[in-house]
Amino acid sequence: MxxxxxxxxxxxxxxxxxxxxxxxxxxxxxxxxxxxxxxxxxxxxxxxxxxxSPHARSLSTGRSRAIGLVILDILNPHFTGIVKGAGRVAREHGYALLLADAEEDPAQEEELIRTLQAHTDGLLLAGSRLPDDKLRALHGPLTPIVTVGRVLSEVPSVVATEAQAARELTRLVVQSGAQRPAYLAGPSFWVNSQRTQGYLSTMMELGLTPAVISLPGVDLQGGAVAVHSLASHTPPQSPEFPDALICYNDIVATGVIGALGQLNLKAPDDVQVVAFGPENPLLSHITHAEIPSQQLGAEGTNLLLQTLNGELPPLLHLEFPTALALGTTSLSYISRTS
Amino acid sequence: MxxxxxxxxxxxxxxxxxxxxxxxxxxxxxxxxxxxxxxxxxxxxxxxxxxxSPHARSLSTGRSRAIGLVILDILNPHFTGIVKGAGRVAREHGYALLLADAEEDPAQEEELIRTLQAHTDGLLLAGSRLPDDKLRALHGPLTPIVTVGRVLSEVPSVVATEAQAARELTRLVVQSGAQRPAYLAGPSFWVNSQRTQGYLSTMMELGLTPAVISLPGVDLQGGAVAVHSLASHTPPQSPEFPDALICYNDIVATGVIGALGQLNLKAPDDVQVVAFGPENPLLSHITHAEIPSQQLGAEGTNLLLQTLNGELPPLLHLEFPTALALGTTSLSYISRTS
DNA sequence: ATAATTTAGGAAACCGGTTCCCTTACTGTA
DNA sequence: TACAGTAAGGGAACCGGTTTCCTAAATTAT
CATH class of the missing domain: 1.10.260.40 (lambda repressor-like DNA-binding domains)
Structure with missing residues (x-):
């Protein structure tokens, strides 16, 4: 004092x-x-x-009792959930949490990782955009890493059952009446390939023609642009226009819904819009496959802490199930008044 | 390697x-x-x-080149925005960011602050629920603090023009036709008292009868409960039922909209629902007074770094303007199918 | 009563940097 | 030729802990 x-x-x-x-x-x-x-x-x-003094102690013991968490984008609620889970477990174990937002930039991500490695005992990497071999090179006994949402050999990881989630989501929209659900795909990493597979296999099983559309960007605008370019190819009135859009995430879905509104299409009456997304109060209106983001963050941290304490865990890769969350409401559109 | x-x-x-x-x-x-x-x-x-080694260097120099950020709840997009802004500025200046989520618990918050103080050169406190004197006691030359969203003497702070935002929001709903807008109030800290003042003074000016309703909790459920208990007192059909609800934040608004749906009230046709909230892609559908969360995080960090470098800044308290963001869409309700 | 063992606690090296101060050699000037 | 002045870099203390090893005292066993 x-x-x-x-x-x-x-x-x-x-x-x-x-x-x-x-x-x-x-x-x-x-x-x-x-x-x-x-x-x-x-x-x-x-x-x-x-x-x-934590610094003196770290210097002396060679361990910092801190872990690093590198995420793709903190504004994305999926990663927000991961931070929540990781933060809780870290605190419970007396570890400090260093957070770094890669801002979707691999170069920045790599630099942040190097910095954080020096500060911490181990790293949790969520939504990494680094190539597999770089990640593998990063993982060593000195500063172990755990990936979240990405499976690759030799590196411990925690993921959701993404393929299964895609199957459930596809079946859901079809059961709700859709005949031509399309998948708006994200960047080509593990998560997206799993979801794509789940979507494609289910479409096959149901005897429907799949349509995978690559998003120009995984954000509001990306979703909107995808819808508009789709509409320019196949007019919304045409029988080929999708009657359901399965979005890579909730942000894309929000953009999609907005764009549909501009085309005078109402969700879910004209086009069903569903997404993959975390458990989050702000998302309760959108129907989505609920990715257990907080759990991923928490269990990823547990896994990391275990390897830090030398107790190498039985399973290197952990999978957690998703759930279907039905939107309590759906979006309709009003003309904007400025 | x-x-x-x-x-x-x-x-x-x-x-x-x-x-x-x-x-x-x-x-x-x-x-x-x-x-x-x-x-x-x-x-x-x-x-x-x-x-x-950062630890050796910190021990030797007595400075860690790290700052701590304590937030009320990472799942709240307002704080997410603050993290974004703070993280960016910290990185630009070569500082590491230690994040701690107080989870709305003052006791936990206090402990986290102590821990972080030992690790870092200074702290950014966003949404603190600690009493004024405790905060003032925390702020010292050894580990300075900057508060976000809270003004108190002797402690530097960054805030948004909350009262003004409330005035604009109130005027907006009235201009859109509301006669009896009510304010759903949050916890009694600086932000809420500013908003309350802004709301009350504007209602006076407009010659309308104000109604401030205290939320039982600042979350989905809090908003829902508030609406239901409101409806049990004054039936939605009665002429006293509010025709606009100004919500403490976007999460509350989401809960409010859901509850209104259960009462067969549609927003915004039956009841306008607006809120205070950050710039965030997921919120583009809700009309809100946009709190510049990222800017608050960024400028708060700048302020902190300045005081760390001994350059005590001209202004101890910085204010940043808000903007009105009109919802591009509004929510309507469908019966839930399970 | 003495030897053996346990207990309580201190001395000092070490972790990996930073920084103050000093030495040595070189340069230029009177 | 002698001298001051400067440039280049080394020595050693220090930051605040942890940990190993050791000593002295107290306890137990014989």
Whole structure:
């Protein structure tokens, strides 16, 4: 409070009339000492408001009790959920969390990873856009990594059952009456290929003609542009126009719905719009395959902490199931008044 | 890459045939040395893949080049935006960002603050639920703090023009035809009292009767419960039922819209629903007063970094304007099919 | 009463940087 | 030729912890 300088272990030692090593031993429970001294030390600690310097400790022990989390984009609620889960588990284990937002830029991601590796004991990589071999090179005994939402050999990972989620979503829209559901595909990484497979196989099973449309960008605009270019090829009135759009994520879906509105198409009456997305209060209106983002973050962190403690886990790759979340509401459109 | 241990400054010194201090001087540009030696040192650095240990450096210099960010709830897109802005500025200045999610729990928040203070050079506190005097006690020359969205004397802060935003929002719904807009109020901190004032004063000016309703919780359920208890007091058909609901945030608004749907009320035809919220792609459908969350995070970080560098800034409190964002779409309701 | 063992706690090296101060050699000037 | 002045780089203390090893005292066993 009032002191002008932070108390060090030497201050505590002096106040308690013992040596620095004794203070260290007592505070860490490394060695049992006499009750009398222990009490004197704890009293001094409280009185001085002493807190060990994490930096000094890290230097000395070679471990920082901090983990790094690199995500694709914090504005995307999927990654927000991962941060939530990871943060909770990290805190429960007394670990600090260093967060870095790669902002969808692989070069920036790589640099952030290097920085974070120096600061932390291990890294959680969510939505990495780095090539497989780079990721594999990153994973070492010194600073292990765990990937979220991406499976590759030799690197531990946690993922959702994406293919299954795509199957369920496809079946859902068909059961709701769709005959020509299309999939608006995201970037070509593990998640997207799983979803594509799930979509394609289900379409086959149902005897329907699949249509996979690559999004120009995984954002509002990407969804809107996709809809408009689709409409320019096949007019919305034509019988080939999709009657359901399965969107790579909820942000795309929002853009899609907006664009459909501009074409005077109403969701879900004219076109069903569903998406893959996390559990999130803001998404309760959209029907989606619920990716357990928080769970992925939490379990990914658990996996990382286990490997940090040398307890190499039985399974290197963990899979978690998704659920279907029906939108409680659907979007309709009003003319914008400026 | 292949080495089994991380290279230290001694390794570099040995490889370059110089002393450790020389390596340090060259790498930090502290002292100009002969070109020949500098080149030898840089070559050794590259060859060994040397990266200075942040912990050792922090211990030695007494500064960590890291800042801490404590937020109320990462799932709330307002705080997500703050993280985005803070992360960007921190990275641009070569600072690492430690993130902690208080999960709306003051006790947890306080503990997280203590931990983060030890790790970092300064803290950004967004949505703090701590009492004023505790915050003031936290702010010191050792580890300065900057608050986001909360003004109190002696502590630097960045905020949005919340009162003005409330005025604009109130005027907007009235101009759109509302006669009895109500304000669904959040917890009694700075932000809410500003918004309340703005709402109340505008209602006065317009000669309308204000109605401030305290939310039981600032979340989906809180919004829903508020609507239902409102409806149980004054039936939706009665002429006293609000024809516009100004929500504390977008999450509440989502809950409100859902609850209205259950009462067979459509937004915005029966009841206008508007909110305070950040710039966020997922929110483009809701009409809201746009809080510049990313800017708050960015400028708050700038402010913090300035005070860290001793350049105490001219203004301790910074205000940033909001904008009205009209929802491109509005929500209507369909019966849920399970 | 003495030897053996346990207990309590201190001394010092170490982690990997930074920085102050000093030495040595080289340059230029009187 | 002697001297001051400067450039180049090394030595060593220091940051604040942890940990290994050791000593002295206290306890137990014989």
């Amino acid at each position: 009032s002191s002008t300088r932070k108390a060090t272990i030497s201050d505590v030692a002096r106040a308690a009339g013992v040596s620095r090593s004794t203070v260290s031993k007592v505070m860490n429970g490394t060695q049992k000492l006499s009750d009398a001294t222990e009490n004197r030390i704890w009293a001094a600690v409280r009185q001085l408001g002493y807190q060990a | 292949s080495s089994t241990r991380k290279a230290t400054i001694s390794d570099v010194a040995r490889a370059a045939g110089v002393s450790r201090s020389t390596v340090s001087k060259v790498m930090n540009g502290t002292q100009k040395l002969s070109d020949a030696t500098e080149n030898r040192i840089w070559a050794a650095v590259r060859q060994l893949g040397y990266q200075a």
